[in-house]
Amino acid sequence: MDIQNIEIIKSSGEKVKFSLDKLRSSLKRTGADDTIVNQILDKVRDELYQGISTKEIYNRAFALLKKNKSFLASKYKLKKAIYELGPTGFPFERFVSAILRYSGFETKVGTILQGECVSHEIDVIAFKNSEATIIECKFHSEQGLNCNVKIPLYINSRFQDIKAHWIKSSKNEEVLTPGWVVTNTRFTKDALQYGNCCGLYLLSWDHPNNNGLKDRIDRLGLYPITVSTLLTNREKQFLLSRDVVLCRELKNDSFFLDHLGVSETRKEKILNEISQLCG
Known part of the structure; x- marks a missing residue:
């Protein structure tokens, strides 16, 4: 199938031509190396079909990134993570x-x-x-x-x-x-x-x-806590309710993870993800 003729549907309902370059740019922006980026592009390209939604493409690329390195997937989900700061402003x-x-x-x-x-x-x-x-x-x-x-x-x-x-x-x-x-x-x-x-x-x-x-x-490097792929939605909402909005804030005060009853092993993984995100 010629991917240049593939039309995808945006969240607004608008139809646009699929752009491999745009997908490559969004993956590169996470800091993923060329090997990882090319592997993901190959897999996504093979699964394209006429009328596929941008959400489906995003979900597939996100899952493949998460399989490689969770902190790269966190960066990739930034836009979605901002929406997750809601429902209030x-x-x-x-x-x-x-x-x-x-x-x-x-x-x-x-x-x-x-x-x-x-x-x-x-x-x-x-x-x-x-x-x-x-x-x-x-x-x-x-x-x-x-x-x-x-x-x-x-x-x-x-x-x-x-x-x-x-x-x-x-x-x-x-x-x-x-x-x-x-x-x-x-x-x-x-x-x-x-x-x-x-x-x-x-x-x-x-x-x-x-x-x-x-x-x-x-x-x-100011990522919201909602980008984390390791925290549950309940944990994210708890942190937001305590005015912990940035990953950087959690990195500097892990007391909240203790308060949530997070195990030491999982706590170490969460803080490692956050440290890699914040650079």
Whole structure:
């Protein structure tokens, strides 16, 4: 079968041509060597059929990676792991806050700020070099849902209200920089156009190019605990409920694994996986 003519179905329902290069890139991004990557590509290519879903391709590649090295599989499941931070957006807000902290910002989550007209609850406010940045997070717990133009429109109106009061207030020593909108999915074309036009900074799974959410996570080694292939869903939810969002946090405080009653042998495997992830 000529794989160039294979159409696959994305989570949004859209049909696209299968790309071996895209699959290769996503596997290479985990740090897998050429031998492992080529073995997986060969097996996936043999199992392709017309109308296969991206989810089926992902599941097969994930299983093959996990068979080789679990920490590579953890990196590969990053996008899915972000969705697993749900169903509420609060763990995602803490996750975004953590990424900013490791980038040199001081952060606060869930702050009330006064606007010119009304007060606003802000997801994250970040401070750095005498500047303050307001960050609003839009979390989707289902794949295929993107942020349309209504999101930056709404957030920009809130930002402008806060900015009008911020400038007048003598309490605020920091300069207020342009607001951010962060999502775990993607922005529509109109949303990007409006955001760029009004001066908002938009951060999504793959935007800006080479500096999107996935790039920042890989670069800083800031993986959410939901990427683990060794922790159960119950254990992940327990850790999230205790505000343990990053693998790095668990690496530095394994007390929570003891609290969960994890055996020493399994604990060693989990911490080894996490150490390899965090680099």
